[in-house]
Amino acid sequence: MPTTSTADDRVVARAAGTGPATWAMGMLLERLVGGEDTGGRLSASVVSQPPGQASPLHVHTREAEAWFVLDGTITYRAGDELTRMGAGDFIYLPSGVPHAFRITGTAPARFLALALPGGLLDVYDEVGRPATERRLPDGGVNPADLERWMEAGPRYGLQVVGPPLTPQEA
Numbered sequence: 001m002p003t004t005s006t007a008d009d010r011v012v013a014r015a016a017g018t019g020p021a022t023w024a025m026g027m028l029l030e031r032l033v034g035g036e037d038t039g040g041r042l043s044a045s046v047v048s049q050p051p052g053q054a055s056p057l058h059v060h061t062r063e064a065e066a067w068f069v070l071d072g073t074i075t076y077r078a079g080d081e082l083t084r085m086g087a088g089d090f091i092y093l094p095s096g097v098p099h100a101f102r103i104t105g106t107a108p109a110r111f112l113a114l115a116l117p118g119g120l121l122d123v124y125d126e127v128g129r130p131a132t133e134r135r136l137p138d139g140g141v142n143p144a145d146l147e148r149w150m151e152a153g154p155r156y157g158l159q160v161v162g163p164p165l166t167p168q169e170a
Contacts, residue, residue: 009039019045023137024128025145026053035118043118046070048110050136054102054170057162058153063120065099065113066092072109075170076101082169098161102170108136123149123156 012033019031032044057077067076067090074085078099083091093099103109115121127148131137150160 008036009041010037012037017134020125021131021134022125022128023131024124025149026050026137026139026141027124028131028134028136029113029121029124029128030134031121032112033118034122035115038118040117040119043115043121045113045121045124046110047113048108048136049103050108050140051103051106052167053141054164055100056160056164057098057100059098059159059161060093060095060115060120060157061159062095062157063115063117064092064094065115065120066090067114068112070110070112072103072107072111073105074101074109074111075104075165077165077169095157100162100165102165102167104170120156120158123152123158126152 014032017030021031022029026049028048030046032046034043035041051072069085069087069089071087076083076085076091076099078091078093079097084104085091113121127145153160
């Protein structure tokens with residue numbers, strides 16, 4: 001069967017460690033494929049975050065999100081449900097569901113993050129900076145990154161609706 005593609009929807013193959021990488025909000029995002037590569041259908045990145053890092057409770061108004069945990073442990077709140085996740089665990093989150101997470105344990109977590117349709121993960125390119133190495137950035141969450149994320153978020157359909165999970169909740 002012939003394979004067809006357009007300029008914005010094409011076959012993409014990436015060897016490990018060759019995609020663009022970004023340091024943003026204390027994490028490393030290694031892009032596998034972006035919405036610009038898939039006709040807007042999908043974005044995918046491998047994300048590394050240090051223990052203790054937590055997102056505020058937020059909603060994605062346009063994209064669904066899915067995570068597959070590669071390493072580490074994560075507590076994830078989706079709506080009223082709290083899920084503890086480790087290597088090999090998966091979660092799918094439809095758009096419109098309030099959610100938050102915290103990296104638990106003593107080691108960083110790594111997970112495959114998918115956004116459908118693509119575009120949501122671009123916010124981190126906007127608020128962060130190109131990673132010069134494939135490691136977590138020094139210094140944790142940069143307050144300037146957080147401020148830019150809060151400002152840019154609504155353009156990506158991201159709405160903060162509450163505080164992060166506390167260590168006691170996780």
